[in-house]
Amino acid sequence: xxxxxxxxxxxxxxxxxxxxxxxxxxxxxxxxxxxxxxxxxxxxxxxxxxxxxxxxxxxxxxxxxxxxxxxxxxxxxxxxxxxxxxxxxxxxxxxxxxxxxxxxxxxxxxxxxxxxxxxxxxxxxxxxxxxxxxxxxxxxxxxxxxxxxxxxxxxxxxxxxxxxxxxxxxxxxxxxxxxxxxxxxxxxxxxxxxxxxxxxxxxxxxxxxxxxxxxxxxxxxxxxxxxxxxxxxxxxxxxxxxxxxxxxxxxxxxxxxxxxxxxxxxxxxxxxxxxxxxxxxxxxxxxxxxxxxxxxxxxxxxxxxxxxxxxxxxxxxxxxxxxxxxxxxxxxxxxxxxxxxxxxxxxxxxxxxxxxxxxxxxxxxxxxxxxxxxxxxxxxxxxxxxxxxxxxxxxxxxxxxxxxxxxxxxxxxxxxxxxxxxxxx
Numbered sequence: 001x002x003x004x005x006x007x008x009x010x011x012x013x014x015x016x017x018x019x020x021x022x023x024x025x026x027x028x029x030x031x032x033x034x035x036x037x038x039x040x041x042x043x044x045x046x047x048x049x050x051x052x053x054x055x056x057x058x059x060x061x062x063x064x065x066x067x068x069x070x071x072x073x074x075x076x077x078x079x080x081x082x083x084x085x086x087x088x089x090x091x092x093x094x095x096x097x098x099x100x101x102x103x104x105x106x107x108x109x110x111x112x113x114x115x116x117x118x119x120x121x122x123x124x125x126x127x128x129x130x131x132x133x134x135x136x137x138x139x140x141x142x143x144x145x146x147x148x149x150x151x152x153x154x155x156x157x158x159x160x161x162x163x164x165x166x167x168x169x170x171x172x173x174x175x176x177x178x179x180x181x182x183x184x185x186x187x188x189x190x191x192x193x194x195x196x197x198x199x200x201x202x203x204x205x206x207x208x209x210x211x212x213x214x215x216x217x218x219x220x221x222x223x224x225x226x227x228x229x230x231x232x233x234x235x236x237x238x239x240x241x242x243x244x245x246x247x248x249x250x251x252x253x254x255x256x257x258x259x260x261x262x263x264x265x266x267x268x269x270x271x272x273x274x275x276x277x278x279x280x281x282x283x284x285x286x287x288x289x290x291x292x293x294x295x296x297x298x299x300x301x302x303x304x305x306x307x308x309x310x311x312x313x314x315x316x317x318x319x320x321x322x323x324x325x326x327x328x329x330x331x332x333x334x335x336x337x338x339x340x341x342x343x344x345x346x347x348x349x350x351x352x353x354x355x356x357x358x359x360x361x362x363x364x365x366x367x368x369x370x371x372x373x374x375x376x377x378x379x380x381x382x383x384x385x386x387x388x389x390x391x392x393x394x395x396x397x398x399x400x401x402x403x404x405x406x407x408x409x410x411x412x413x414x415x416x417x418x419x420x421x422x423x424x425x
Contacts, residue, residue, distance in 0.1 A: 002330070016409055019024065019329070027376030030270065038174075040077075040281075042100075043048075043415045045069070045070050046068065046069050046070075047067070047068055047069075047070065048065065048066070048067065048068070048082070049063070049066040049067065049068040049086060049088050049126055049128060050126035050128060050150070050152060051063055051064070051066070051088070051126075051152065051154065052141050052152050052154065053141050053147070053150075053152050054246070056133060057074070057133055057139065060130060060132070060154070061217075062189070063088055063130055063133075066088045067089070067385065067398070068087060068088060068089070068128075069087075069089070071087065072086070072087045072093075072101070073086040073087070073292065074106065074110050074320060076106070076110055076113055077113075077117075078113035078114060078117030078118070078125065078232070079113070079118030079119070079121060080112075080117070080118065080120065080122050081113055081116070081117045081120060081121050081122075081123045081124075081125065081181075081252075082120020082123070082124050082125070083109045083112075083113060083124075083125045083127055083177065084105055084125070084126050084127065085102075085105060085109060085127045085128075085129075086126070086127070086128050086129070086291065087102070087128070087129040088128055088129060088130045088131075090130070090131045090132075091131070092129075092131035092157040093298060095157065096162075097162065098157075100166060100382070101157060101166060101169065102129065102156075104166045104169065104170055105127070105129070105169065105170065105173050107170065108169075108170035108171075108173040108174050108211070108212070109127065109174075109177065111170075111174065111211040112173070112174035112177045112178065112207070112208075112210075112211065113177075114184075114351075115174075115194060115207060115210050115211065115256060116178060116181055116207060116212075116256070117258065118179075119181060119257065119260050120180075120181040120184040120185060120293075121149075121184070122149060123148070123149045123150070123151065123152060123180065123184045124149050124150040124151070125150065125151045125152075125175070125177055125180045126150055126151070126152050126153065127153045127154075127155065127176075127177075128152075128153070128154050128155070129154075129155050129157055130155070130157065131154055131156060131157045132156070133154060133156040135156075136156075136172070137156050137164065137168075137169055137172060138153065138154070138155050138156075138169065138172035138175070138176050139153065139154050139156075139160060140152070140153050140171055140176045140177070140179045140180065140411065141153070141154075141165050141186050143238075144188045144231060146188055146322060147183075147187060148183070148184045148185075148187045149184060151172070151179075151180030151183055153176045153177065155173065157311070159411075161219060161356030164221070164279075165215075165217050165218045166222060167212050167215065167217075167218055168206060168218040168222060169209075170208075170211075170212050170219035171208040171209070171212045171218070171222070171304055172208070172222065173208075174207060174208035174211055174212070175201075175204045175205055175207065175208040176204075176376070178203070178204040178205045178207040178208070179200065181260075182200060182203070182204065182263060183198065185263070185264045185301065186264070186268070188270045190356045192323065193268075193269070193270045193271070194236075194270070194271050194272045194275070195235075195268070195270050195272060195274050195275035196267030196268050196269060196270075196275070197238055197268055198235050198236060198237055198238050198241045198275075199235075199241065199263060201223075201238050201239045201241070202237065202238065202239060202240070202241030202242045202244070202245065203238075203245060203259060203260075203263045203333045204239075204244035205223075205224065205225070205239040205241075205242035205261075206242040206246060206249075206259060207256070207259075209224075209225065209242060209246060209304055210256060210304075210305055213304040213306060213308045213310075214226055222239070223238060223239035223240055224239065224240065224242070225239075225240055225242040225243035225246055225302075225310050226240075226241075226243075226282065226310055226311050226312065226313045226314075227240045227313055227314055228240040228241070228243040228244075228297070228312065228314065230297065230315065230316060230318060230346075231318070231344075232344075233272070233276065233341070233343035233344055234279075234290070234340060234343040234344070235272065235275045235276060235279060236272060239292050243297070243302060243310060244293055245259050246302055246303070246304065246310060247293050247296050247297075247302045248289070248293075249293075249305075250302065250303055250305070251292070251296055252289060253294075261265065262284055266278075266282070273412065276342060276343065276410055277410045279343065279408065280342075280367065280408055280409060280410040285408075286408070287366075287367050287368070287369050287406075287408040288369060289360050290343070290345075290369075290406055290408050291345070291369035291370075291371070291382070291397065291404075291406040293345075293406075294295045294317055294404060294406040295371060295380055295382075295404055297312065297316050297317055297345070298316050298345075298347060298404060299378070300312060300316065316344050317344075317345040317347055317404070318346045318347075319346070319347045319348075319349060320338075320346065320348050320349070320401075321349045322336060322348060322349060322350050322351075323351075323353040324352070324353055324398055325350050325351065325352050325353060325358070325421055326353040326358075327333070327353075327356065327358075327421070328354070329423065329424040330424065330425060331421075331422070331423065332422070332423055333421065334420050334421045334422075334423075335418050335419065335420045335421075336348075336350075336418065336419045337416050337417070337418050337419075338405065338416070338417055338418070338419060339414040339415070340364075340368055340405050340406070340407045340414065340415050340417055341407065341413070341414045341415070342407050342408070342409050342410065342411040342412070342415070343407065343408060343413075344406070344407065345404065345406035345407075346404070346405060346406075347402050347403065347404045347405075347407065348402065348403045348405070348419070349375065349400050349401070349402045349420065350401050350402075350403065350421075351398045351399065351400045351401075352391060352392075352393040352398060352399050352400075352401060352417070353393060353398055354391050354393050354394060354395065354396055354397050354398050354399070355393060355395050355396075356392075356423055356425070357390065357391070357392040357393070357422070357423070357424045357425035358390070358391050358392075358421045358422065358423055358424060359388050359389070359390055359422045359424050360372060360388065360389045360390075360391055360403075360420070360421050361386070361387065361388040361389070361420050362385070362403075362405075362417055362418065362419055362420065363417060363418040364385050364405075364417045364422065365392055365409065365415065365417070366385075366409075367407055367408045367409035367410075368405065368406070368407045368408075368409065368415065368417055369382070369385065369405070369406050369419075370382075370385070370403055370404065370405045370406075371403070371404045372389050372401055372402070372403045372404075374391070374399065374400070374402075375399075375400040375401065375402050376400075380404065390424065392425075403419060405417065
């Protein structure tokens with residue numbers, strides 16, 4: 001009778017235990033760093049997947065209410081930032097590249113935190129692996145509703161893109177994490193606008209480039225500094241504006257912390273016109289600094305921290321060739337009006353008649369800078385806007401000189417400046 005009562009009791013207990021959803025598929029291979037001690041009961045606990053603060057992307061609505069497991073969740077902390085990498089269960093966990101991509105994302109998280117872990121906080125970044133979400137592989141929850149922490153990121157595991165480069169995913173993970181840092185410091189910058197997109201994306205892309213330089217194999221998987229367009233203003237270059245921040249970091253004495261601090265203090269504007277006005281009074285990005293950036297773009301001297309040059313796949317500042325400057329008599333002058341657009345740069349090539357010597361100057365307004373050098377040489381003559389520079393052509397051949405000009409003026413169109421040359425011999 002005692003045995004019978006024990007069996008009944010066990011049956012009643014079993015019927016009262018909540019029935020959990022079917023367990024997630026086991027990973028294709030063991031994942032280093034995700035090993036489970038079977039004695040750790042906490043590690044086997046299930047929790048509601050964080051996913052997203054606001055409404056999920058349309059293609060991810062069915063993920064709401066998903067159950068995740070501590071077994072496949074890892075936390076990374078450095079400074080005042082904790083990044084929590086979790087996985088929404090699914091068939092994707094059986095994919096051949098499962099271990100490679102999940103571990104690669106973990107490595108990216110650690111690299112990102114090593115750079116900016118102390119630049120915000122306390123901040124929690126929830127980063128979840130899912131499958132089947134349309135759009136970018138890595139997406140940040142922009143609907144932060146003015147909240148500094150936590151921040152939410154999802155990574156769409158790409159089983160249908162078996163050749164998708166791991167480094168492209170890693171770069172985007174760090175970029176997304178830094179966008180969470182931006183949200184922490186700028187919680188009221190809610191909407192993406194023409195005026196703020198370039199610096200919100202450009203600074204974040206700069207930070208991912210500190211750990212993972214771009215490569216030919218990933219160039220069609222995003223927008224990178226290599227794709228800076230000199231045909232549009234600086235403040236319209238979106239992600240590619242990261243090129244400027246790599247310049248100020250490597251060649252102008254800034255540090256990643258300086259770039260970060262600039263982001264924190266830069267005014268948020270709604271339109272291109274408002275942003276141009278704001279930039280034109282920026283105390284850090286001055287006319288001389290922007291001009292040095294244009295010269296570095298012309299000479300292709302901007303590099304990633306590992307020494308790799310950042311290639312200009314869309315070309316450098318535009319160049320215009322002019323006719324030979326041939327002044328018949330000493331003391332006579334030549335002048336040429338050139339157009340200079342706001343927050344752009346360009347070069348103008350002037351051949352000087354063989355045997356002639358010239359004194360070159362420019363009539364320019366504040367906010368416009370210019371430099372000159374002989375074509376084929378490396379050193380630019382730069383300095384005060386109102387200076388004069390003496391140049392000379394070879395005795396037996398016309399000699400080309402190039403003048404680089406740039407503008408940080410608040411001009412809606414093209415401003416006009418004048419190149420002046422006086423023959424001295």
